[in-house]
Amino acid sequence: MSLFEVENLTIVFDTSAGPFTALDGVSYSVNNGEVLAIVGESGSGKSVAMLAVMGLLPDTATVTADKMNFEGRDLLHMTAEERRKIIGKEIAMIFQEPVASLNPCFTVGFQIEEVLAEHLKLDKKSRRVRAIELLHSVGIMDAVDRLSSYPHQMSGGQCQRVMIAIAIACEPKVLIADEPTTALDVTIQKQILDLLLQLQADHGMGLIMITHDMGVVAETADRVIVQYQGSKMEESDVLTLFEAPQHAYTKALLSALPENATGDRLPTVGEFMVEQQPGDSA
Amino acid sequence: MSETIAPASENARLKMLSEFWHYFSQNRGAVVGLIVFGLLVLIAIFAPLIAPHGPFEQYRDALLTPPMWQEGGSARFILGTDAVGRDILSRLIHGSRYSLFIGVVVVTIALTGGILVGLIAGYFRGWVDSTIMRVMDIILAFPSLLLALVLVAILGPGLTNAMIAIAIVLQPHFARLTRAAVLSELGREYVTSARVVGAGHLRLMFVTILPNCVAPLIVQGTLSFSTAILDAAALGFLGMGAQPPTPEWGTMLADAREFILRAWWVVTFPGIAILVTVLAINLIGDGMRDALDPKLKRS
Amino acid sequence: MFRFILNKLALIIPTFIGITIVAFAFVRVLPGDPILLLAGERGVDPERYQQLLVQFGYDRPIWVQYFDYLWGLFQGDFGNSISTKRPVLGEFLTLFPATLELSFFAIIFATSLGIPAGIIAAVRRGSIFDQLTMGVALTGYSMPIFWWGLLLIILFSGTLGWTPVSGRISLLYFFPAVTGFMTIDSWLSGQAGAFRSAVSHLILPTIVLGTIPLAVIARQTRSAMLEVLGEDYVRTARAKGLSPRRVIGLHALRNALIPVITTIGLQVGVLMAGAILTETIFSWPGIGKWMVDSISRRDYPVVQGGLVLIAGIVMMVNLIVDLLYGLINPRIRHQ
Numbered sequence: 001m002s003l004f005e006v007e008n009l010t011i012v013f014d015t016s017a018g019p020f021t022a023l024d025g026v027s028y029s030v031n032n033g034e035v036l037a038i039v040g041e042s043g044s045g046k047s048v049a050m051l052a053v054m055g056l057l058p059d060t061a062t063v064t065a066d067k068m069n070f071e072g073r074d075l076l077h078m079t080a081e082e083r084r085k086i087i088g089k090e091i092a093m094i095f096q097e098p099v100a101s102l103n104p105c106f107t108v109g110f111q112i113e114e115v116l117a118e119h120l121k122l123d124k125k126s127r128r129v130r131a132i133e134l135l136h137s138v139g140i141m142d143a144v145d146r147l148s149s150y151p152h153q154m155s156g157g158q159c160q161r162v163m164i165a166i167a168i169a170c171e172p173k174v175l176i177a178d179e180p181t182t183a184l185d186v187t188i189q190k191q192i193l194d195l196l197l198q199l200q201a202d203h204g205m206g207l208i209m210i211t212h213d214m215g216v217v218a219e220t221a222d223r224v225i226v227q228y229q230g231s232k233m234e235e236s237d238v239l240t241l242f243e244a245p246q247h248a249y250t251k252a253l254l255s256a257l258p259e260n261a262t263g264d265r266l267p268t269v270g271e272f273m274v275e276q277q278p279g280d281s282a
Numbered sequence: 283m284s285e286t287i288a289p290a291s292e293n294a295r296l297k298m299l300s301e302f303w304h305y306f307s308q309n310r311g312a313v314v315g316l317i318v319f320g321l322l323v324l325i326a327i328f329a330p331l332i333a334p335h336g337p338f339e340q341y342r343d344a345l346l347t348p349p350m351w352q353e354g355g356s357a358r359f360i361l362g363t364d365a366v367g368r369d370i371l372s373r374l375i376h377g378s379r380y381s382l383f384i385g386v387v388v389v390t391i392a393l394t395g396g397i398l399v400g401l402i403a404g405y406f407r408g409w410v411d412s413t414i415m416r417v418m419d420i421i422l423a424f425p426s427l428l429l430a431l432v433l434v435a436i437l438g439p440g441l442t443n444a445m446i447a448i449a450i451v452l453q454p455h456f457a458r459l460t461r462a463a464v465l466s467e468l469g470r471e472y473v474t475s476a477r478v479v480g481a482g483h484l485r486l487m488f489v490t491i492l493p494n495c496v497a498p499l500i501v502q503g504t505l506s507f508s509t510a511i512l513d514a515a516a517l518g519f520l521g522m523g524a525q526p527p528t529p530e531w532g533t534m535l536a537d538a539r540e541f542i543l544r545a546w547w548v549v550t551f552p553g554i555a556i557l558v559t560v561l562a563i564n565l566i567g568d569g570m571r572d573a574l575d576p577k578l579k580r581s
Numbered sequence: 582m583f584r585f586i587l588n589k590l591a592l593i594i595p596t597f598i599g600i601t602i603v604a605f606a607f608v609r610v611l612p613g614d615p616i617l618l619l620a621g622e623r624g625v626d627p628e629r630y631q632q633l634l635v636q637f638g639y640d641r642p643i644w645v646q647y648f649d650y651l652w653g654l655f656q657g658d659f660g661n662s663i664s665t666k667r668p669v670l671g672e673f674l675t676l677f678p679a680t681l682e683l684s685f686f687a688i689i690f691a692t693s694l695g696i697p698a699g700i701i702a703a704v705r706r707g708s709i710f711d712q713l714t715m716g717v718a719l720t721g722y723s724m725p726i727f728w729w730g731l732l733l734i735i736l737f738s739g740t741l742g743w744t745p746v747s748g749r750i751s752l753l754y755f756f757p758a759v760t761g762f763m764t765i766d767s768w769l770s771g772q773a774g775a776f777r778s779a780v781s782h783l784i785l786p787t788i789v790l791g792t793i794p795l796a797v798i799a800r801q802t803r804s805a806m807l808e809v810l811g812e813d814y815v816r817t818a819r820a821k822g823l824s825p826r827r828v829i830g831l832h833a834l835r836n837a838l839i840p841v842i843t844t845i846g847l848q849v850g851v852l853m854a855g856a857i858l859t860e861t862i863f864s865w866p867g868i869g870k871w872m873v874d875s876i877s878r879r880d881y882p883v884v885q886g887g888l889v890l891i892a893g894i895v896m897m898v899n900l901i902v903d904l905l906y907g908l909i910n911p912r913i914r915h916q
Contacts, residue, residue, distance in 0.1 A: 054820055055819075056816060056819055056820060083822075084822040084823070084824065085822065086822070087820060087821070087822045088820060088821035088822030088823070089822060092820070093820045095813060095816070095817065095820075097813055100812065100813040100814065101813040101814055101816070101817045102814055102817065103814040103817075103818065103832050103835075103836070104814070104836065104911055104912060105835045105836055105911050106832075106835075114821065114823070115821050115822075118821065118822060118823055119822065150911050150912075150915050152911070152912050152915075153915060163817070166817075166821065311716075416595050416596065416599060417599070419592075419596045419599070420596055420599035420600060420603060423596055423599075423600055423892045423895055423896050423899075424600075424603075424888065424891070424892045424895070425850055425851075425853040425854030425857075425891065425892075425895060426854050427854040427855075427857055427858070428853070428854055428857060428872060428888070428891060431857070431872070431873070431876055432607065432876070432884060432888060435611070435876045435884065436607070436610050436611050436612075438612070508723065512725055515725050516725065516727060516858060519725075519727050519858070520857075520858075520861065520873060521877070522876075532725065535725075535727065535728060535731070538731075539731070542731050542734060542735050542739070543734075543735065543739045546735050546739075549728070549731050549732070549735065550732065550735075552728070553724070553725060553728030553729075553731070553732065556724075556725050556728065557720070557723055557724050557725070557728075560723040560724075560725075561719065561720060561723040564719055564722070564723050565719070568719070
């Protein structure tokens with residue numbers, strides 16, 4: 001069953017240097033229990049699409065699409081108020097810089113319980129219990145102490161776990177993870193990815209993983225979308241992508257992996273993109 | 283700013299200047315401020331030619347005449363006359379010379395003194411730094427106008443002494459800024475490389491480090507320019523600054539105080555002159571701050 | 582946190598010593614004979630001069646004089662006013678409540694208008710409201726405030742006749758000073774119309790004194806909010822589906838207020854300086870006017886004492902602001 005259906009999404013930003021097209025007619029879909037990875041380098045527009053779905057883009061952005069549905073509900077033409085009932089509850093998002101993404105003035109407990117109060121309307125006692133539960137489920141064992149901690153007192157990995165706890169607090173149907181491990185140490189990266197996959201499997205969520213790291217894609221994804229400068233280059237299931245990439249850009253990304261290095265020079269994207277056009281090759 | 287090489291070449295400077303102008307001119311208020319300020323400078327330079335009367339000429343037959351458009355006014359005295367029959371417009375025009383002069387002198391003294399002190403404090407650190415910064419703190423512990431008043435009390439009332447007093451009061455701001463900038467630049471690689479090559483203390487301070495601290499100093503300079511004009515006017519108003527019959531705008535307001543209910547024009551116009559001047563400078567200062575602040579650079 | 586407090590306290594001591602040195606040196610730096618200046622007498626015969634010399638301690642080495650001076654300060658002896666012959670400290674304590682009351686209302690005026698204006702200007706960046714508010718704020722601190730006061734007097738007291746021209750309360754009323762705050766004392770006195778008179782006398786001076794702090798606070802709030810609104814944690818708050826009111830009013834504002842509170846505290850120093858001009862214009866019997874009058878009357882013991890007292894107060898307020906900052910900034914409060 002398709003949770004998420006976005007068709008022909010275009011996002012144009014109004015900048016001082018004229019309109020800038022961050023995303024040009026890209027389509028996405030995510031099903032129940034599926035992990036979709038969106039891969040691309042900086043400026044490929046991979047985050048922008050998801051921010052548009054969440055309604056987190058500034059007013060300078062014009063969002064147009066043929067369709068933008070969540071469980072059949074039209075996200076595009078919804079009022080801001082209606083959308084606020086969905087995000088944080090049924091669709092949740094975590095971001096790249098975990099420590100900066102938490103409010104330095106409030107305790108971790110406050111920030112988790114806030115979501116519970118807002119969407120689930122739990123009372124004080126139930127909120128506390130549920131917050132401790134959530135912290136346990138993301139691997140923070142000294143949960144009771146952590147509830148009264150401030151973000152700056154915790155490490156990046158711990159903060160990301162808290163962010164995940166906040167995100168899954170209301171048992172969302174889709175979790176969007178925007179480069180969740182990029183800012184973390186390599187050893188912690190694996191832990192967080194494993195945690196995300198485990199939670200995804202336990203709750204049957206759809207997981208959208210935005211990343212620039214093909215290694216992460218290999219570890220986590222079921223399906224992959226490759227983006228470059230606002231357009232979709234390729235979309236396929238993960239095995240096909242790695243074994244038989246269609247588009248030149250995908251080939252370029254794969255050969256840029258140190259593991260695939262042969263010879264004494266790493267190839268550049270430019271060398272692969274000589275004659276290719278952007279295209280959808282699913 | 284570059285990390286390893288200090289931008290000393292001509293080309294780099296020109297590029298920085300044009301980039302600065304690009305951002306500055308985007309700010310409409312700043313451009314308006316610049317134009318107004320330019321006009322003021324012209325008025326000050328050509329004051330004797332522009333003013334219809336001399337600033338000290340008293341017309342005994344026209345004491346406290348209202349402005350031209352009011353009943354009892356005349357075209358001879360467009361903005362009216364004061365209590366001893368002097369033309370207000372002419373005095374305002376000549377007064378612009380004093381205000382600009384005050385701004386330039388005060389900022390020059392405060393800037394030079396502050397930079398020297400800040401450079402020494404930031405560069406040598408240790409007890410030199412602590413002592414200097416304590417002295418700055420002490421100056422800053424006194425409310426600025428109060429300290430200026432007391433200094434003028436010591437030195438004697440008058441415009442020169444008022445300028446010196448204000449410069450002393452404003453100097454710690456420059457010292458602090460310079461010191462902070464020096465401290466952050468000291469850790470940079472280009473300083474280390476210059477030191478390795480064998481640059482002496484003086485050269486390091488003035489040639490290597492100082493040019494890179496310029497941006498916040500310029501912004502503070504414009505702010506201090508307007509503060510200087512306001513403080514000098516305040517001292518003039520209290521009778522401690524420029525003395526009558528000098529046509530300094532603040533002093534004009536001191537004379538006018540007893541007539542506020544009888545002759546509103548004697549009070550209003552000098553104040554407007556101060557307001558317009560200071561506003562123009564502050565607009566320029568704001569524009570400079572936005573243009574020089576790297577954080578706000580838009581693509 | 583404890584270390585933070587200790588550090589701040591430690592810094593005050595040398596500054597305070599410095600202030601006393603400045604005040605101590607002040608009389609000796611003035612043109613003229615310091616002994617005669619302190620006594621307020623002129624053309625004295627040698628016998629009287631010798632008397633005064635010993636009275637003021639000038640026969641002792643200078644560092645002894647300084648320590649005597651310092652010791653005197655700690656005991657509350659700031660010398661005696663030449664004009665009134667009364668102790669400087671006593672006069673200060675009588676007049677200070679007037680300045681305190683005025684400053685108090687000025688800050689209330691400035692914050693209650695400035696903070697909301699700054700918040701709205703930031704949230705609606707670039708809008709007409711934003712440009713207008715910031716334009717007004719810029720004009721506010723580009724004005725000479727003594728002129729602003731005169732202008733308001735011309736308009737509201739002269740032309741419209743709505744407000745009185747000077748003083749703290751109409752001369753009709755007389756009652757004992759319980760707190761020194763005219764608003765409280767007039768209320769307590771129970772005399773009909775007294776409270777109203779006190780309030781109407783406060784209106785114009787409060788606006789005049791509070792104009793610059795209002796402008797500065799509005800601008801500071803706006804820039805603090807703008808910076809905070811771009812932070813990641815605000816995006817997270819939005820992503821949680823919280824209402825805009827909660828995102829801005831709670832998540833953003835709590836962080837933005839931290840630098841703003843510092844600004845508010847530092848405005849106290851501005852108020853002390855601004856009080857000089859405001860009190861002069863409105864004949865408000867506070868310490869600002871007292872200082873100005875004393876300087877022109879050459880009442881140097883008052884000037885000397887006033888310097889220490891006023892600077893001391895500004896220093897204490899800055900210390901409190903520093904400590905408060907440590908308290909409300911969670912990064913400092915919790916290690």
